[in-house]
Amino acid sequence: MVGVRKCEGLGQFKEYNVFKPIGRPKARVALVYPNTYQASITNLFTHIAYFYLYEKFDNIVVDRFTLDNPSRGALTGLPLRSFDYALISIGFEFDLVGLVKILDANGIEPLKRLRRNRGPVLVAGGPPLMANPLIAAGIADLVFVGDGELLLEGLCDALERGFRGLDTLLESLESLGLRDSTFTGKEDSVRRARVNDLNTVFIPKPLIRSCSADPVYGDGYYIEVSRGCPWLCPFCMESHVTYPPRHRDLKLVKETILEGSKFVRQKRVVFYSLSFFDYPNSVELLEWLLNEGYRYSVPSVRYHTLDEYKVRLIRAGGQRTLTLAPETACPLAASLLNKELDLDKLRTLTCSALREGMNVKFYFMFGIPGEGENAGKLAGALVRDVARGCGAERGRIRVSVNPLVPKSGTPMQYAPLISKDEFNRKLRQLKKEVEGLGVRLESYDWEWAWAQAILSLGGEWVSEFVVGWVRRGIGLSTFRAAVREYVPDPYFPLKPKDTSTRMPSDIIDWELKEILKRRGEQLLHATTCL
Secondary structure (H helix, E strand, O other), X not given: OOOOOOOOOEOOOOEEOOOOOOXXXXXXXEEEOOOOHHHHOOOHHHHHHHHHHHHHOOOEEEEEEEOOEOOOOOOOOOOHHHOOEEEEEOOOOOHHHHHHHHHHHOOOOOOHHHOOOOOOEXXXXXXXXXXXXXXXXXXXXXXXXXXXXXXXXXXXXXXHOOOOOHHHHHHHHHHOOOXXXXXXXXXXXXXXXXXXXXXXXXXOOOOOEEOOXXXXXXXXXXXXXXXXXXXXXXXXXXXXXXXXXXXXXXXXXXXXXXXXXXXXXXXXXXXXXXXXXXXXXXXXXXXXXXXXXXXXXXXXXXXXXXXXXHHHHHHHOOOOEEEEEEEOOOHHHHHHOOOOOOHHHHHHHHHHHHHOOOEEEEEEEEOOOOOOOOHHHHHHHHHHHHHHHOOOOOOOEEEEEEEOOOOOOOHHHHOOOOOHHHHHHHHHHHHHHHOOOOOEEEEOOHHHHHHHHHHHHOOOOHHHHHHHHHHHXXXXXXHHHHHHHHOOOOOHHHOOOOOOOOOHHHHEEOOOHHHHHHHHHHHHOOOOOO
């Protein structure tokens, strides 16, 4: 029954707003999110799929599996192998590792070439697979390359036919004109399926909530106001796979928030958007929420779209940290990233946020074409000048530094991953510049970035590699051992690729294909920043 809001919830995680399965089901569908339970209820597709399927069918069982409950469904306690279909959300390349762990926990052979004799039809999707479906082709029976709402239409059609199995699902997708958006490992090309009008697709009003764990961004009503991003930064996979940008009407967003917030405990809204202030009605929406007594969180903001009034609006909604992502302090590299450096704006926004009582977090990447030998020194000098110019107290500014990971389906797929030695050298430069400022500095381990690049840019051998890695135990030493056995060229991510080279993402037939190659050429020919 939907709307069980007291903390006497159902199942392992004491959930409310969920359905208790009753009677003999028409079908069983598993939603597999191969990461933590907390991350799973932060993922919007989990909620969309769950409530959409229950709206279409009364006699159905939909249950969920995560790394926190790998072998038993969250509500039913049933094993995964007893389900007809498993919809697998891959939000991040390392989720493939989690998927293998879940399949192993259920006694399901991960590699489909070894002829699984039990378990559901495995249907996988998500941004990394929309960029490169080959990496899951050895595990998933079907990879769907497109917006998940369209896959759900095909699944419901398959369930109406009363059969189970991959062939039935493929027939249903064919009848809806979606067969060319599926990859089973045999197709020569795939076309991304997209929802053209976000106002026409299903939005769940209730959301799955737990009495024992909040979503990653805290309690509240979560809503996607836009999909895609107009900026197409060359390192950003999600903006490329969700192109073009689409927005929901303000009236619909307001109505949905008013209804959906009845099903959560806090009068708070969390927005999903790759660049929130590119949503045409963003300011009006936040002002309306304040007048209605809501708090809110705006997780993703491009700093070029901000001003001091918007900073005050963000703070008024209860957000405590403003994240600014210049990515680099080198003007040439910033220009190549389509994020022209604006030091005056960064200083103004930082000072404004600090005055409002917020903390500020800066994001930088090393390994950007054209950044030069002193990228760390330049980044540190930027932070130092801003911190001193704003009179920042100790601990009020944080800096996060990552290697730029070349991702499939982006112009950066042709560019090399920075070497470990160079990354660490530039990191030391930055640390030296901010020493004594009380700035909190965190960095991503280069070897995990290398692993991520291998998974994103790899071919069909990735599935075998991931299984081999998991079977050795998850860690960097076992990763290196699996790399030696399964990866044809372990250091291929560190080498530049000619844009005439066939890349895994070339299997996808889409409108940005030629633009991606042209921008890749620009990045490869970037001159050194002096």
